[in-house]
Amino acid sequence: MTVEVLSGNHAQSEAVRLARVQVVSAYPITPQTTVVEGIAEFVASGRFPTQFVKVESEHSALQVCVSASALGARTYTATSSQGLLLMHELLHWAAGMRAPIVMGVVNRAVAPPWALGADHTDTFSQRDTGWIQLYAENNQEVLDMVLEAYRLAEDPAVRLPVMVAEDAFYLSHTVEPVDVPAQEAVDAFLPPRQGHAILRPGEPSRLGSFTSPEDYVLFRHELAAAADRVVPTLGEVEGDFARRFGRSLGGTVVPYRCEGADAVLVTLGTASTPARATVDALRSEGKKVGLLKLRLLRPFPESELRAALRGVGAVGVFDRAYTFGAAGAVATETRAALYGERERPALTSFVGGVGGREVTPSLVRRVFDHLLRGPEEGIVWSDLEPHRELETHG
Amino acid sequence: MARLTIPKEELLRPGHAACPGCGPALAVRLLLKGLGARTIVSIPASCWTVIAGTYPSSALGVPVLDTPIESTGASISGLRAAADALGLEGLTVVGLAGDGGTADIGLQALSGMLERRTDAIYVMYDNEAYMNTGIQRSGATPLGAWTTTTPVSASARGKAEPKKDVMSIVLAHRPAYAATANPSFPEDLVAKAEKARAVHGARFLHLFTPCPPGWKFDSADSVAMGRLATETGLFPLYEVEDGRLKITRRYSRLKPVGEYLSRQGRYSHLTPQEVDAVQAEVLRGWVGLLRREAEAGPAHDAPSASLLTR
Numbered sequence A: 001m002t003v004e005v006l007s008g009n010h011a012q013s014e015a016v017r018l019a020r021v022q023v024v025s026a027y028p029i030t031p032q033t034t035v036v037e038g039i040a041e042f043v044a045s046g047r048f049p050t051q052f053v054k055v056e057s058e059h060s061a062l063q064v065c066v067s068a069s070a071l072g073a074r075t076y077t078a079t080s081s082q083g084l085l086l087m088h089e090l091l092h093w094a095a096g097m098r099a100p101i102v103m104g105v106v107n108r109a110v111a112p113p114w115a116l117g118a119d120h121t122d123t124f125s126q127r128d129t130g131w132i133q134l135y136a137e138n139n140q141e142v143l144d145m146v147l148e149a150y151r152l153a154e155d156p157a158v159r160l161p162v163m164v165a166e167d168a169f170y171l172s173h174t175v176e177p178v179d180v181p182a183q184e185a186v187d188a189f190l191p192p193r194q195g196h197a198i199l200r201p202g203e204p205s206r207l208g209s210f211t212s213p214e215d216y217v218l219f220r221h222e223l224a225a226a227a228d229r230v231v232p233t234l235g236e237v238e239g240d241f242a243r244r245f246g247r248s249l250g251g252t253v254v255p256y257r258c259e260g261a262d263a264v265l266v267t268l269g270t271a272s273t274p275a276r277a278t279v280d281a282l283r284s285e286g287k288k289v290g291l292l293k294l295r296l297l298r299p300f301p302e303s304e305l306r307a308a309l310r311g312v313g314a315v316g317v318f319d320r321a322y323t324f325g326a327a328g329a330v331a332t333e334t335r336a337a338l339y340g341e342r343e344r345p346a347l348t349s350f351v352g353g354v355g356g357r358e359v360t361p362s363l364v365r366r367v368f369d370h371l372l373r374g375p376e377e378g379i380v381w382s383d384l385e386p387h388r389e390l391e392t393h394g
Numbered sequence B: 001m002a003r004l005t006i007p008k009e010e011l012l013r014p015g016h017a018a019c020p021g022c023g024p025a026l027a028v029r030l031l032l033k034g035l036g037a038r039t040i041v042s043i044p045a046s047c048w049t050v051i052a053g054t055y056p057s058s059a060l061g062v063p064v065l066d067t068p069i070e071s072t073g074a075s076i077s078g079l080r081a082a083a084d085a086l087g088l089e090g091l092t093v094v095g096l097a098g099d100g101g102t103a104d105i106g107l108q109a110l111s112g113m114l115e116r117r118t119d120a121i122y123v124m125y126d127n128e129a130y131m132n133t134g135i136q137r138s139g140a141t142p143l144g145a146w147t148t149t150t151p152v153s154a155s156a157r158g159k160a161e162p163k164k165d166v167m168s169i170v171l172a173h174r175p176a177y178a179a180t181a182n183p184s185f186p187e188d189l190v191a192k193a194e195k196a197r198a199v200h201g202a203r204f205l206h207l208f209t210p211c212p213p214g215w216k217f218d219s220a221d222s223v224a225m226g227r228l229a230t231e232t233g234l235f236p237l238y239e240v241e242d243g244r245l246k247i248t249r250r251y252s253r254l255k256p257v258g259e260y261l262s263r264q265g266r267y268s269h270l271t272p273q274e275v276d277a278v279q280a281e282v283l284r285g286w287v288g289l290l291r292r293e294a295e296a297g298p299a300h301d302a303p304s305a306s307l308l309t310r
């Protein structure tokens, strides 16, 4: 294991090389580009023998992965924003064909108007496609998640594609020290993809054929059964990862100082970092607040989330995206998950950090103040005013 | 006695779901005879999605991957990449798409695949409309043809624009091999499939495939319709190898195109003047083809260094 200083995007490229991905296909879009450039450098230097198919669109990139996956290859693609939206039809094909593709998504705002900053609208709008969605908070998580994602995707109990999402610029273009595991250690954790080839040369067979309503529903039902096995399988994969590499990503939901909390804020991705710092600051002032970082958005870890929020008085959910005509996406999901509880906490939906706006400690403090004052209906837009002060996370 | 050159092996099995007299079914039956069993076929949304049978059966003796309608070029690039990565020796990768899935919505993916020199065969079976969705016009529908979206009335004369020239678009990418073929000329089609299989690089076949319900003719006449298309010069048979064009079915005299048009309901509204216009267009095309064949060398022979400034 060596410590390297890597951006989130280069953490993706490193992980893809270490995973011995056999077919890579991608199309450039800011801020994903350096993931693919990193892979191109590895291939050109001879360090990474992969089939690298440089396609003419994201749509084709994902089709290359779907088709290569059908023959049994381990595949990878990466994109952002508009590129992910262009893939939409193929996202359904990948999941429906149970193709264990891993895709890096650098979360970026969706146009119009054009914007490049971090925003989860792109991945949120793909929640129904059948992809597992994991969100990273830092670059170490990015690298580890990509490795875990292949184990999860290829597990016979799951066989579903996985998105590993990282926030634009806050991770994609920010460098951090990252433990890069040795190739042998990764090989032991992640053996070559086995027994997944659905189509085999010389054997008549078909993948994706026309079905009757009677058969179609069975495929959807199998998809649902696979979704149900994601959380337990991820638990096994993370357990094995922790044993081998001595670090754990901490499950589908990661509570921080939630014991006896009056108010807990639920976050996704990099907003968790300033939120954690703010929880520390508020706790030292005697305010009983906590943080719940969500790592898995699809399938939604309902019972884990419920257990983590049991007994909490007020829950705030911080969404880095506006979801049309509803509360924030994670807020809506969280509210639905809590419906099964006998004692339901009040829930407020905060939208902030949209389009790459910085989520500062003082913003999080305002959110907690709001939350402690009492619940509010609808959406609380937490940062509409122009940023005046330059702040540092601390 | 002439040797029977068409392989016996049937890779289109009984139980397929094609209409009687289906040109695409005839063409693929012959195509697979030429390509052999170590083939994998990628099929986008099209009549062939249905022809190949309904889950859980398959009418093809080779593995089949279904894809969205616009994906074929990318799909065969993915299959090729996986076959190379996994060391699957001697696998022939084939995309089988309709004219709509090729000339219109799949043109970008086709261009990408050709430009990348993907080692695969892209086959466009051309029934000259979106047939699976019920006979809507595609870019490959010919001038004047009736379809459900190019109806005929006092003021509307069927499709108002000429057929998209997909072969010229393909040839601009300089594929390793490209050919037109027609199931009414089985030996020619099978020979081209065999040749395409033997060549490496990006390959393209344009198959002419009459559609009785879409073109409004008797299903017993499919083979005759295909023969007429070539004998009138409307669909000439040729191949292009390394940029060199060769006509594989040559005629010193062509049949009048009216013989072909008059047998199809989709052209029944054409006036003698309109038929004459089609005839003139066909002759222009034929002469152009002869000229291209006669051109000294392939377009990409090394140019003389004297063309450069010093």
Ligand SMILES: Cc1ncc(C[n+]2csc(CCOP(=O)(O)OP(=O)(O)O)c2C)c(N)n1
Residues within 6 Å of the ligand: B045, B046, B047, B048, B068, B069, B070, B097, B098, B099, B100, B101, B102, B127, B129, B130, B131, B132, B133, B138
């Ligand atoms: C994105 C998308 N748009 C439209 C369709 C509907 N569709 C299914 S088959 C088809 C017709 C395809 O026509 P062509 O490629 O000419 O093949 P043919 O049906 O004539 O065999 C269409 C438009 C689709 N499946 N996907």
